Amino acid sequence: MNKKITIAIDGFSSTGKSTIAKLLAKKYNYIYVDTGAMYRAVSLFAKNNNFVGVDFLDSEKLVSNLDKISLSFIFNEALGFAEMFLNNINVESEIRTLEVSQLVSKVATISEVRKKLVAEQQLMGKEGGIVMDGRDIGTVVFPDAELKLFMTASADKRATRRYKELLEKGDDVSFEEILFNVQERDRIDSTREDSPLVQAEDAIGFDNSDMGIDEQFERICTLVDRKLIE
Template identity: 80%
Template structure:
């Protein structure tokens, strides 16, 4: 397959964007970039260095320290996907905690953080053949992407999925806390001044509230195949 397109997947938290993106990347032999993981890594860095907490944010110190933040993806052949490294340390598990989830929208709203990460994301996907998911991929990072998807689902369905994911991983969490986090992230992501979560005009809205992963994947693959045939 010589024609390579850019697939941009945006949407609300816990809509399964990363799961679908990984499956697409594997099927089409594309590069997968989890932009949410990049913002989570910066949030973890900020938390560890006490630049951010649930009730405070030292924006100036965090911005001044961004030059010290290096984020890389390294493919793990055993797991079958790329893990996130922050300053050469594997932080894949640490960035997925509820504690980091409660901070990430606050950190992601900082313009300087977005500018740094968007530039890195554009560099990663400049040659096409990439599947990238996040909040502003189709609107800011790759406004010319050939295929744009906007994933959505009801807040309670997303909270239930996230709750099960964390429980299965062994985390001790409360469903009400998860639901509040989902709703709060929706509010912050949709109302921030810099690159708010918006559906691109040419994006296909995909509500998966009552859809299993296999059905989602089959439907989205048909959309990808259609775009590939148009670009060949």
């Protein structure tokens, strides 16, 4: 199969978008781009430069410093996927903390941030052969993508997955804290004025509340294979 398509995966937080996207990229030898990591890296930059506090985000300062942010993905052969680099520093671990998770949806509401990152994402995928996951890939970044998926799961199931993941990393978190974060991110992502999280009209809804990763991957590969022979 020489045909290369664009696969856009949108959906709520902790629905396994990145896991599926990585598996698809590996199977089809596609480029994988985790757009959430890009927004997390900008959030980390804001945190590290004291643009955020307990209950505020200085969006004006962040916007005025966007030209100081350089983002890149560098493939790690040992891990089998590309890691996020912020200004040439590997920040893959730092951007996955609960502290950054609590900030990222607020940063993603800033139009100037979205404009910068969307332009970079479109450049990455202009040749096709790409799997990209995020919140607005099928609606804004690649509205003409050949395959669009919209992944969902109940908030409780997503919080449980995230809770187990953070515990395995050794983070000191509570389930209630994680559940609140999931629900709050849903609210912010779905109600922001600029590129809110919505399912594209031509996207395929995919509820994986009661589905393991192997079953999900098998079903989605069937969808990809159909597109490749159309």
